[in-house]
Amino acid sequence: MARLVVVGGGIAGLAAAWSARCAAARAGVALDVLVLERGSEVGGKARTIVRDGWMVEGGPSGFLGGRPELDLLLRASGLENDAVPASARAKRRFLFRAGRLREIKTSPLGFARSGIMSFGGLLRLGVEPFIPRSRRTDDETVWAFAARRLGREAADRLVSPMTLGIFAGDARKLSLASAFPKMARLEREHGSLIRGLIARRGRTSAGPLTSLRGGMQSLPRQLAENGGFRVRCGATVRRIDRADIGWTVSIEGDGATLEADAVVIATEPWVAASLFRPLDASAADALAAIPCPPVTVVALGFDSTARERIPDGFGVLISRGEGIRMLGNLWETSLYPGRGPAGGILVRAMFGGAVDESIGALDEAEMLTLARREVAQLYGLTAAPVFEHVVRLARAIPQYEVGHALRVAAVERAVETMPGLAVTGFGLRGVAFGDAAADGVRTGQNLGRWLATCQIGSTACL
Numbered sequence: 001m002a003r004l005v006v007v008g009g010g011i012a013g014l015a016a017a018w019s020a021r022c023a024a025a026r027a028g029v030a031l032d033v034l035v036l037e038r039g040s041e042v043g044g045k046a047r048t049i050v051r052d053g054w055m056v057e058g059g060p061s062g063f064l065g066g067r068p069e070l071d072l073l074l075r076a077s078g079l080e081n082d083a084v085p086a087s088a089r090a091k092r093r094f095l096f097r098a099g100r101l102r103e104i105k106t107s108p109l110g111f112a113r114s115g116i117m118s119f120g121g122l123l124r125l126g127v128e129p130f131i132p133r134s135r136r137t138d139d140e141t142v143w144a145f146a147a148r149r150l151g152r153e154a155a156d157r158l159v160s161p162m163t164l165g166i167f168a169g170d171a172r173k174l175s176l177a178s179a180f181p182k183m184a185r186l187e188r189e190h191g192s193l194i195r196g197l198i199a200r201r202g203r204t205s206a207g208p209l210t211s212l213r214g215g216m217q218s219l220p221r222q223l224a225e226n227g228g229f230r231v232r233c234g235a236t237v238r239r240i241d242r243a244d245i246g247w248t249v250s251i252e253g254d255g256a257t258l259e260a261d262a263v264v265i266a267t268e269p270w271v272a273a274s275l276f277r278p279l280d281a282s283a284a285d286a287l288a289a290i291p292c293p294p295v296t297v298v299a300l301g302f303d304s305t306a307r308e309r310i311p312d313g314f315g316v317l318i319s320r321g322e323g324i325r326m327l328g329n330l331w332e333t334s335l336y337p338g339r340g341p342a343g344g345i346l347v348r349a350m351f352g353g354a355v356d357e358s359i360g361a362l363d364e365a366e367m368l369t370l371a372r373r374e375v376a377q378l379y380g381l382t383a384a385p386v387f388e389h390v391v392r393l394a395r396a397i398p399q400y401e402v403g404h405a406l407r408v409a410a411v412e413r414a415v416e417t418m419p420g421l422a423v424t425g426f427g428l429r430g431v432a433f434g435d436a437a438a439d440g441v442r443t444g445q446n447l448g449r450w451l452a453t454c455q456i457g458s459t460a461c462l
Contacts, residue, residue: 001031002024002029002030002032002261002451003031003033003034003260003261003262003264004017004021004032004033004034004260004261004262004264004328004447004448004451005022005030005033005034005035005036005063005247005249005258005264006020006033006034006035006036006229006261006263006264006266006424007036007042007237007240007249007263007264007265007266007267007275008035008037008044008264008265008266008267008268008271008425009035009036009037009039009042009043009044009224009231010034010042010043010044010045010046010266010267010425010426010436011043011044011046011073011219011220011223011230011235011266011433011436011440012044012219012397012424012425012426012437012440013035013037013044013221013264013266013424013440014035014042014220014224014225014227014436014440015069015073015424015436015438015439015440015441015444015446016264016266016424016435016440016443016444017033017035017077017227017229017264017285017424017444018223018227018228018229018441018442019440019442019443019444019445019448020033020074020262020264020444020445020447020448020451021033021054021227021228021229021444021448022444022445022448023444023445023446023447023448023449024448024449024451024452025054025450026452027201027453028332028452029223029449029451029452030151031230031448031451032101032230033228033229033230034229034231034258034292034372035224035229035230035231035232036232036235036237036249036251037231037233037234037235038231038233038234038235038236038237039233039234040233040234041221041233042220042221042224042231042233042323043217043220043221044059045058045059045060045393045396045426046216046217046219046433047059047217047391048057048113048214048215048216048217048218048219048389049389050215051170051229051389052341052387053283053340053344054299054301054339054340054341054344054346054387054389055057055332055338055339055340055346056297056299056332056346056348056389056391057216057297057332057348057456058297058393059297059391059393059433060389060432060433061089061211061216061330061332061335061336061348061431062086062210062211062216062218062335062336062433063207063209063210063211063432063434063437064207064208064209064210064432064434065083065085065206065208065209065210065214066206066207066208066209067207067434067437067438069437069438069442070433070434070437070438072441073219073223073437073441074219076223076226076227076452077219077222077225077226077227078222079212079214079218079219079222082212082213082214082218083210083211083212083213084210084211084212084213084336084337085208085209086208086209086210086211086335086336087209087316087334087335087450089248089312089313089314089335090209090313090314090334090335091314092311092312092313092314092457093159093313093314093315093316094313094314094315094316094317095118095158095161095183095316095317095319095321096316096317096318096319096322096324096378097115097117097157097322098115098322099322100378100379101311101316102114102115102116103311103313104116105404109291116157116158116205117154117157117158118153118361119155120257121151121153121154121157124150124151124153124154125150125151125154127146127194127303128149128150128192128194129192129194129195130403131148131192131255132191133187133188133191133192134148134187139175139176139177139178139402139403139405139406140175140176140177140402141171141172141174141175141176141178141402142159142163142172142174142175142176143155143159143160143163143171143172143174143178144172144176144182144381145176145187146159146160146171149187149192149193150193155171156319157319159171160172160212160319160320161317161318161319161320161328161413162317162364163179163326164317164353165317165327165328166179166378166431167179167353167354167397167399167400167431168293168327168350168352168353168354168396168397169353169354169355169397169399169400170354170355173354173399173401173402174400174401174402174446175402175403175404175405176304176402177405178400178405178408179400181406181431185415185449186200186233186340186381187218189375195247198406200324202293209335209414211335213335213338214418216433218385220239235251235359235426236251236252236253237249237250237251237252237275238250238251239275239278239280240263240265240275240278240279240421241279242418243259244278245261245388246259246260246261246262246420247259247260247261247262247263247265247266247420248420257362259403260419260420262420262422262447262450262451263421263422264421264422264423264424264443264444264447265421265422265423265424266423266424266440266443267425268292268395268398268427269288269290269292269343269398269425269427269428270287270288270290270395271288272286272287272423272425272427273287273288276312276414277412279414279418279421280414281418282410282414283410283411283413283414283415285410286406286407286408286410286411287407287427288409289303289403290397290398290400290401290407290427291354291397291398291399291401292358292362292395292396292397292398292399292402293352293353293354293395293396293397293399293429294352294353294357294359294392294395294396295350295351295352295353295359295393295396295397296338296350296351296352296359296362296367296390296391296392296393297348297349297351297390297391297392297393297409298348298349298367298368298370298371298388298389298390299332299346299347299386299387299389299390299391300347300349300371300372300375300385300387300388301344301346301347301386301387302344302345302346302347302381302383302385302386303343303344303345303383303386304343304344304345305383306345306379306381306441307457308344309346309379309380309381310345310379310381311329311331312329312331312334313331313334314330314331314334314335315328315329315331315348316328316329318378320355324374324377324378325351325356325359325370325374325381326349326350326351326371326374326375326378327350327351327352327353327355327356328349328350329347329348329349329350329378330347330348330374331345331346331347331348332346332347332348333345333346340387340395344386344387346387349371349374349375349377349415351367351370351371352396353396353397354399354458360392360394361458364390364392367390367392368388368390370386372384375398375422385434386448397426397431398426398427398431400431407419408429409427411423411428418452419454420447420450420451421444422446423439423443424436424439424443424444425439425444445448
């Protein structure tokens, strides 16, 4: 029986394990798949904490439905009936600017009246369809693209907060082509963002914002349980080496060395860099150059009296320069059922990221004090929270900064020279939960087919 070892038990690694086994089985090859996870449980950045009637997501709280790869994983894990679409109220999104919450209206008149943009900024936004298509060939930042097409005010007041909400990233550093490829494609194909959005109206392939009844970690947990492969937690991989035939995987602690016909590296970029170091220095350098700044999530639960102050909707992003350190809030109990006790209101506050890396120096007590103060300031609350929970991530969302495509290409070139080795995870081709899951499925399918077509246990695989 052929053996595949997957390093990393996040959604990408588990998806790769499952799809590789399925692809090999369809070709009539039995595949023994072992997932090695250094943590105490699977899930990676997907962390669901249930306590005192509250459900807190320490990482992603949802995904966009309509992706066939996620549908496959939900069926394989037995959770196809556990998908929960977000409430219609999720369409209500807010921005905190100039000292108050402002709803981001989708109608032109409603947006103009929101006070988010000045009159001059609105005029500049309105001429976007007449701005010539760029001829530049360098890797443009998200902010530079937004300023060029929409104006500097829109880049600062709209696009920069949006970038913080998605990447916890700095729009002046992130690569447009890598972080927001769809925006780059709209200009390339239509010459304008506005014309492109109008042309594609009603043709989007993205489904509704969706979560899971048991929380986001329920998918990796159930996939590990029902996916037809083995999982070993508490296993830190120290080194991966080529063997005469296949690969060897060395584990810390017990000194065990496993033999494998193929290996998938599905870890965070900085971990992958250490594993690549003895194999290909250029790929290791490229992976090590992907920053992963700290993020702290503070969940605060309030009783029903807070309903008068906290709007019913998706959440709020915070413009920089408002005297608030928080990046934004999600109003979890407005989005999905079962996130809190009856009448309870759960606010999930995010801190840190690329614009505030010093947040990692604050301990849990300091984070709670900061979160209580800023949430009270944001909504004018006087009541204390009845529930609190802190999740601190020393290295969180990978930052697709300028040059990211070149770094990914360096890793992919190295992998092409090493048959039986594959790389996946949210550090390369998409940070969203759905992106990582889909990349894991594709990576596993390709490796499973390769294992099925080569002669396992011989030099034909090399």
